[in-house]
Amino acid sequence: MLIKLKNVNFTYMSNTPLAQRALENVSLSISAGEFVGLIGPTGSGKSTLVQHLNGLLEPLEGEVLIEGKKIGGEISPLLVRQKIGLVFQFPESQLFEETVFKDIAFGLRNLGYPDDEIEGRVRKALAMVGLDYFEFKDRSPFTLSGGEMRRVAIAGVLAMNPSCLVLDEPTSGLDSIGTREIISHLERLNREEGLTIILISHDMDEVAHLASRVIVMNEGKIEFDDSPRRVFSQKSDLLKIGLDIPQFTSLLFMLKEGGLDVPLALFELNEVKNAIVSALERRFS
Ligand SMILES: Nc1ncnc2c1ncn2[C@@H]1O[C@H](COP(=O)(O)OP(=O)(O)OP(=O)(O)O)[C@@H](O)[C@H]1O
Numbered sequence: 001m002l003i004k005l006k007n008v009n010f011t012y013m014s015n016t017p018l019a020q021r022a023l024e025n026v027s028l029s030i031s032a033g034e035f036v037g038l039i040g041p042t043g044s045g046k047s048t049l050v051q052h053l054n055g056l057l058e059p060l061e062g063e064v065l066i067e068g069k070k071i072g073g074e075i076s077p078l079l080v081r082q083k084i085g086l087v088f089q090f091p092e093s094q095l096f097e098e099t100v101f102k103d104i105a106f107g108l109r110n111l112g113y114p115d116d117e118i119e120g121r122v123r124k125a126l127a128m129v130g131l132d133y134f135e136f137k138d139r140s141p142f143t144l145s146g147g148e149m150r151r152v153a154i155a156g157v158l159a160m161n162p163s164c165l166v167l168d169e170p171t172s173g174l175d176s177i178g179t180r181e182i183i184s185h186l187e188r189l190n191r192e193e194g195l196t197i198i199l200i201s202h203d204m205d206e207v208a209h210l211a212s213r214v215i216v217m218n219e220g221k222i223e224f225d226d227s228p229r230r231v232f233s234q235k236s237d238l239l240k241i242g243l244d245i246p247q248f249t250s251l252l253f254m255l256k257e258g259g260l261d262v263p264l265a266l267f268e269l270n271e272v273k274n275a276i277v278s279a280l281e282r283r284f285s
Pocket residue numbers: 012013020021022040041042043044045046047048049
């Protein structure tokens with residue numbers, strides 16, 4: 001098992017009057033190769049949870065295991081940070097070097113990798129996010145578009161060769177082209193390179209399209225942990241905690257309420273179209 005959390009509890013500023021409980025008895029296991037969507041209303045503990053996965057935050061109670069080893073005890077935080085690459089929200093705000101190359105190479109230099117190894121890794125990382133090495137390596141990160149900046153920030157994490165990529169709202173604030181670029185690369189990294197991905201998102205269509213498993217957080221607890229089909233069928237529970245459902249699911253719910261016999265949790269245009277056509281054929285045959 002790549003990642004395992006056992007009864008993790010976490011409170012910010014514990015033992016002070018400002019104490020704020022953020023995770024309550026969270027247990028979960030994530031295997032290599034999964035694509036997990038992590039959703040939940042604002043303040044539900046998503047960012048707190050992912051910061052536990054790479055040792056940035058330590059549980060107050062419970063434990064976090066990476067490949068069976070306890071963070072802090074059997075595996076060092078440095079190694080954990082390399083294995084579990086975390087891309088923060090608005091990661092472009094952390095770009096600071098004068099060229100794209102230096103920015104992506106930063107972590108590798110700190111670890112003392114030789115120059116030729118660094119160059120190879122930077123090239124590969126740029127290719128993984130679809131940016132041409134020669135076109136981008138000498139540019140200042142600050143002259144890039146928002147979507148390009150974000151891809152450079154993701155490349156900086158990928159250059160460390162992580163087993164798992166964790167992204168905290170990687171498409172928020174991007175236009176639809178920037179969003180599509182990022183999404184298509186995440187899809188490919190998971191499918192073709194077998195990279196484990198954990199994606200926090202407020203966009204239910206994005207999660208339904210990408211994830212093979214959806215974890216729903218609410219008030220620091222896991223509410224659901226299941227396939228997208230099963231999770232997004234829980235329309236009233238999701239609406240109650242302030243979440244949406246994917247647009248196609250919404251449409252299918254309306255058709256069903258209007259008396260058409262369609263399945264509810266389909267997320268791809270073609271599947272939805274075929275389901276509606278066959279329901280209409282059944283009805284009028
Ligand atoms: N640094 C902090 N100090 C004190 N409390 C915090 C801190 N960071 C988060 N919290 C609190 O912990 C709880 C969980 O916050 P967290 O940021 O994990 O939620 P989230 O699900 O990521 O929300 P969002 O969707 O808005 O990013 C919230 O009640 C929040 O106010």
